[in-house]
Amino acid sequence: MKKFAVFGNPIAHSVSPTIHQMFAKNCGETISYEKVLVPLDDFEQALSSFFSDPMAMGCNVTVPFKQQAFELASDNSSAARAAQAVNTLFKDGSGDIHGYNTDGMGLVRDLIAHGTELKDKRILLIGAGGAARGAIMPLIDESPASIAVFNRTRSKAQEMVDTLSHDRLAVIDKHNLNDFAADIVINSTSASLSNTLPDGVSPQLFTHCELAYDMAYGKSRTVFMGYAQQHGARKQLDGLGMLVEQAAAAFTIWTDKSPDTAPVIQFLRDNV
Numbered sequence: 001m002k003k004f005a006v007f008g009n010p011i012a013h014s015v016s017p018t019i020h021q022m023f024a025k026n027c028g029e030t031i032s033y034e035k036v037l038v039p040l041d042d043f044e045q046a047l048s049s050f051f052s053d054p055m056a057m058g059c060n061v062t063v064p065f066k067q068q069a070f071e072l073a074s075d076n077s078s079a080a081r082a083a084q085a086v087n088t089l090f091k092d093g094s095g096d097i098h099g100y101n102t103d104g105m106g107l108v109r110d111l112i113a114h115g116t117e118l119k120d121k122r123i124l125l126i127g128a129g130g131a132a133r134g135a136i137m138p139l140i141d142e143s144p145a146s147i148a149v150f151n152r153t154r155s156k157a158q159e160m161v162d163t164l165s166h167d168r169l170a171v172i173d174k175h176n177l178n179d180f181a182a183d184i185v186i187n188s189t190s191a192s193l194s195n196t197l198p199d200g201v202s203p204q205l206f207t208h209c210e211l212a213y214d215m216a217y218g219k220s221r222t223v224f225m226g227y228a229q230q231h232g233a234r235k236q237l238d239g240l241g242m243l244v245e246q247a248a249a250a251f252t253i254w255t256d257k258s259p260d261t262a263p264v265i266q267f268l269r270d271n272v
């Protein structure tokens with residue numbers, strides 16, 4: 001049986017095993033997929049022990065090991081290089097371990113699945129952490145008019161924009177935020193995890209907004225989604241679809257098969 005896993009710390013909350021088992025069933029595969037709680041200083045050892053099993057084909061990597069996975073892979077996809085982080089590892093026939101980052105692709109696929117056109121749109125990306133870094137290049141590939149990055153700590157946004165260096169990408173300051181007239185506002189900050197609105201968000205951000213997207217998700221709508229709706233965003237989405245779509249992209253890397261994502265999103269919506 002092909003063997004897969006997700007490595008993280010913490011990991012108990014992960015729904016990746018459920019997602020990948022549903023994909024496998026959908027695609028006629030039989031797999032094992034386990035959660036591995038990795039001690040903070042033991043990722044390299046945990047990974048090499050996992051991949052020493054000939055049946056181990058690949059794994060997902062989550063917080064806080066994504067940067068380390070990027071460094072340990074023998075090579076990395078362009079999205080992983082842009083993000084400097086890996087959420088998917090794949091062992092090829094000769095035992096080499098390749099790194100990928102499917103988070104941004106997951107976001108773009110979910111946006112497209114909801115009928116959101118990104119071409120020529122003005123996108124405001126809030127946050128400049130790992131989640132933002134993973135999203136930017138796949139967003140740019142969809143040819144938006146511009147992506148403005150706003151972060152509570154400006155220097156972090158500047159550093160990210162300088163590293164990725166693209167003419168459609170720029171940092172936006174707090175005092176210019178209200179004039180940007182974003183079509184799409186994406187919250188990549190971890191503020192939703194503590195049920196708060198990202199610092200600096202104001203009602204005017206949503207005046208022209210057709211879609212407010214929160215990469216976080218939960219049992220109920222996030223604070224950001226409620227605020228966006230209240231201040232004029234015509235549509236609000238959480239990140240559950242992104243989670244399932246990034247997993248589907250990983251599953252395809254491992255198996256060459258494309259699972260049906262809609263029933264999995266619905267299942268999680270109803271059960272998690």
Ligand code: ATR
Pocket residue numbers: 126127128129130131132151152153156188189190191196197198199200
């Ligand atoms: P992740 O990998 O989830 O992106 P991260 O790399 O720790 O996590 O980054 C967290 C992001 O959320 C950062 O952009 C952080 O802003 P700072 O750089 O100023 O720390 C942002 N963030 C977290 N809590 C926030 C809050 N309450 N308001 C605004 N931004 C917040």
